[in-house]
Amino acid sequence: MKTTEEINQLKERADQYISNRNAFYQKDERLYTRQEAADYLKISNKTLDVHVKALGFDVKAREGMQWSMSISELYDFESKLPANLRKHEKFERQPGQKCQVIMMQNQKGGVGKTVTSATVASCLSAEFPEQLRVGLIDLDGQSTLSMYYAVNAHRDGEFSVGDIVRGNYELDEGETYDQLVKDAFLQTTIPNLRILPALQSDRSLESWFHLNLSKLDNPYGQVKKIVDAVEDDFDVIIIDTPPSLSFMTYNGYFAATSVVFPLAANENDIDATCNYFANLPDVWALLEGAGHQGYDFMRLLVTNYRQTTSNTALMNQLTRTFSEWLYSTQFKHSEAVQLCTSMMSTVFDLTASEYPKTKKTLSDARVNAYEVASQVYRDVYNVWDK
Ligand SMILES: Nc1ncnc2c1ncn2[C@@H]1O[C@H](COP(=O)(O)OP(=O)(O)OP(=O)(O)O)[C@@H](O)[C@H]1O
Ligand SMILES: [Mg+2]
Missing domain, CATH: 1.10.1660.10 (Multidrug-efflux Transporter Regulator; Chain: A; Domain 2)
Structure with missing residues (x-):
């Protein structure tokens, strides 16, 4: 009984903390x-x-x-x-140029999947002349990415990915599934960036999949249905995933047209990532069996990188091992990235005057993040230009 009471109190305090924090971090446009x-x-x-x-x-x-x-x-x-x-020309996808669905995944936790998803998405949408239409999908019930761009989703009763997957919605008269899904992508502080958020209730999706397995025609195809509904609304969709090989991760893999694997340059992350890759053929066999046609590109991206002699030696090893699969520019460790993260922003969507430290660290971080996102940008255009 005492434990039940204590746990309820912990929950209440945590709820209070989150609502105070969300009220404090009302994010405005840059x-x-x-x-x-x-x-x-x-x-x-x-x-x-x-x-x-x-x-x-x-x-x-x-x-x-x-x-x-x-x-x-x-x-x-x-x-x-x-x-x-007018120097910017809005990009218009031609017939045959598919919406690029890029998934950030590593089973290892804390490797930078979420920071990279948010940074690349804000950069592709706001920093390039084409004003690409970018969609974010948060498949992680921890909903860290949603804190960046949809902090009030819970308060406002918005749909989460999990609501749509579970069918927790009622269509209004005349409303189609596609329209409901389009509307579920919420406007962010960047005009051409929208997000389909995760909510804390999405944490229970794994058990929902287990319970409903026999009723689903393709248990890996539920997020793909969402992507298909918005394929004409976005040029690029970025999917952030949980640090696990859960049903939602398989769903991300199934919906994706390309995959980026973030990892940090340390022995532990590299070992964990290599062990993860050892298991990928089994993952792929299931996806291919379910009808996936194959990825346009797969890349490794070193994140949170500090340049030291021993890290350069690790980069040498990684480069020799993974050659063209490894992005040559790392997402560098930066105080600015860390600070922006704590303010639920990326280096691109924070107003520079709100940045509390030397502006030089912010502008250096922007230069590096722009180069990181440009690697993805080039891969995307490489697919479109084929
Ligand atoms: N380039 C960077 N500079 C400074 N800090 C960074 C950088 N990249 C990532 N971090 C820090 O690393 C931490 C983990 O990053 P992030 O949340 O993106 O990882 P993740 O892989 O999404 O984690 P999880 O597996 O829990 O979802 C964050 O607190 C972030 O501030
Ligand atoms: Mg994350």
Whole structure:
């Protein structure tokens, strides 16, 4: 009895902590300074000023900045510029160019799957000239990724991945499954980035799969149904997965067109990842048996990387072992990445003036994260250009 009471109290306090924290971390859209806006638009500060005035944009002082534009204001501003000044060309997928579904997975925990998912997604959507339409899917019931971009999903009664997989919804009159799924992808603080969140209730999905196995035509195909429903709405979908080989992970593998395996450069992570790969043929046999057609690319990405002589030696080994499967640029360890993470942001969606330390560490981290995301970007275009 005492334990029951104690556990209930622990739950109550934890709920309180989360709701305080969520109230504290109300995340707003990233704000751009005048210089950042000019850089993004690839125009001079003077030209920017002229058109801000001509178009009557209110570049108000916010967050300690004299001049500011939010990312959606920036997109809106750009769309109203004269055609010769619009340097960004929105990407339009041609017939035959499939939506790229990239899954971040490693059975090892804490290797950077979630930080990499969020960072690559925010970079692909906001930092490239095409303004790619990016979707995030959080398959991990821990819902860390959802804390970045859908912190109020629970409070607002939004659908989670698990709700859709379990069929915990009722279609309104005339509403289709596809429409419900499209609407379940929530708007984030980046206009062309949306997320289908996980909620804590998704933790019980594993037992749901075991209980319902006999009723499912393809137990690995439930997330693929979700992806198929939004295939026309996104150019790239990034799937974050739990550190396990659960039904949801198999579902991620089945829905994905490519896989990135994050790992840290230390003996433990490398051993764990190699042992995991030893098991992949069995995983693949099940997926192929269920009808998967094969991946466009598979890559290893070293994360949280600190450059030391012994780590360089490890990189030498990794490069010799995995050659073209290994991304050559590592996601470097950075105080900025760590701090942004604790503020439920990536280096790309945090307003620079809100960054509490030296701005140089933030801009260095952005340069590295941009290069990391560019490796994925090149692979995606490689598939589309074929
Ligand atoms: N480049 C980096 N610089 C600094 N810290 C990093 C970096 N990459 C990851 N981390 C830190 O490592 C921790 C684990 O990262 P993350 O949550 O992305 O791992 P994960 O693989 O998703 O974990 P899990 O298996 O629990 O889902 C985070 O707290 C994050 O701050
Ligand atoms: Mg994670």
